[in-house]
Amino acid sequence: MRVIGVIGGGQLARMMIGPAIELGFELRVLAETNDSSARDRATTVGDFRDLDTVRSFAQDVDVITFDHEHVPSDIIVALEDAGIAVRPGSAALAVAQDKIVMRRILEELGHPLPVWAVAETEADVAGFLEANGGRIIAKAPRGGYDGKGVAVVTDAAQVAEWLDGGPVLLEEMVDFSRELAQLVARRPNGETAVWPAVETTQANGVCAEVILPAPSTDGRIIEMAAVLGRQIATDLNVTGVLAVELFETTDGRLLVNELAMRPHNSGHVTIEGSVTSQFEQHLRAICDMPLGSTGSRHPWSVMVNVFGAMDLGRYSRLTQSSDVKLHNYGKEPRPGRKVGHVTATGTDVVDTASRARAVAEIFHADI
Ligand SMILES: Nc1ncnc2c1ncn2[C@@H]1O[C@H](COP(=O)(O)OP(=O)(O)O)[C@@H](O)[C@H]1O
Numbered sequence: 001m002r003v004i005g006v007i008g009g010g011q012l013a014r015m016m017i018g019p020a021i022e023l024g025f026e027l028r029v030l031a032e033t034n035d036s037s038a039r040d041r042a043t044t045v046g047d048f049r050d051l052d053t054v055r056s057f058a059q060d061v062d063v064i065t066f067d068h069e070h071v072p073s074d075i076i077v078a079l080e081d082a083g084i085a086v087r088p089g090s091a092a093l094a095v096a097q098d099k100i101v102m103r104r105i106l107e108e109l110g111h112p113l114p115v116w117a118v119a120e121t122e123a124d125v126a127g128f129l130e131a132n133g134g135r136i137i138a139k140a141p142r143g144g145y146d147g148k149g150v151a152v153v154t155d156a157a158q159v160a161e162w163l164d165g166g167p168v169l170l171e172e173m174v175d176f177s178r179e180l181a182q183l184v185a186r187r188p189n190g191e192t193a194v195w196p197a198v199e200t201t202q203a204n205g206v207c208a209e210v211i212l213p214a215p216s217t218d219g220r221i222i223e224m225a226a227v228l229g230r231q232i233a234t235d236l237n238v239t240g241v242l243a244v245e246l247f248e249t250t251d252g253r254l255l256v257n258e259l260a261m262r263p264h265n266s267g268h269v270t271i272e273g274s275v276t277s278q279f280e281q282h283l284r285a286i287c288d289m290p291l292g293s294t295g296s297r298h299p300w301s302v303m304v305n306v307f308g309a310m311d312l313g314r315y316s317r318l319t320q321s322s323d324v325k326l327h328n329y330g331k332e333p334r335p336g337r338k339v340g341h342v343t344a345t346g347t348d349v350v351d352t353a354s355r356a357r358a359v360a361e362i363f364h365a366d367i
């Protein structure tokens, strides 16, 4: 039997459990705490920043993969040096772990990006503000997620504290018409598969809603996103699922926002929406199996995140006509926390989205 080790016990690891069972693989999780989202498969509870903990977890698995990108790169390299298959590998992951590295490498490869710069001083920030309309985006290069570590800046002093911790990434404020995400899976042998690009909506910097496929009148944007996604996965030698977050500009261009080398919130919609979900595909890809079809099972699939609380008591408020699939991450309620999602499928995008939103609203609690 294949044994897969996942570092990190969040909802992404949790959503790999079902597909692992279906494929007949054994999934083991190195979880942060006993009540981590993926606790049902947590064979180790410990610190992913501790080399001994990670090494002993990784020792007798066939392949290591990740629930998040925060594992220190020296630990990943140490696993590779010990002959353990790590997918994605350290070289690819380094690009997803640091937003400045990501910008540098993608620029070298010639991919379309927002205007960007690295600031080390407030004067650097002031100069970039001046050159970019007085309103810019600043990003902490590492450790950010869900909009934490991203700020709209109109005055250099706003970045002072961040600069104390090291260089900060600055970007032009992109005037996008919408955000898209392109999911790609790639095997070690180079085979790739792309799902149709999805449209994503962020609320306060956090993914809130996803539509599969991204509505498109002529398919041009879907094709452009697929070509770009495949090229980036190949250029960076990614193994597993890669999510490319994109801005579609008002003049019809695509710019790369950021990369995630793991299943991604924008791909949850593939669980019901696609023949092969991002979670199954990730396991196939890291095990170097043939990839599955990324075709859609319905004309439209819409995913809406549930924030705050998704307590089981609310289930009694659902009706048959709610007609959505529930995904509960088993996490303690907390304001703004992603605790689950719902997905609706259908033939009309407006009706499909409104069914998904209505159920997400039932769960949404002000706590
Ligand atoms: N250069 C930019 N211009 C306009 N909006 C941006 C820019 N960069 C990020 N954003 C907005 O902030 C969100 C979060 O930024 P992102 O870099 O993706 O951080 P995170 O790692 O938290 O997902 C994006 O999805 C987008 O809505």
Ligand SMILES: [Mg+2]
Residues within 6 Å of the ligand: 245, 258
């Ligand atoms: Mg993002």
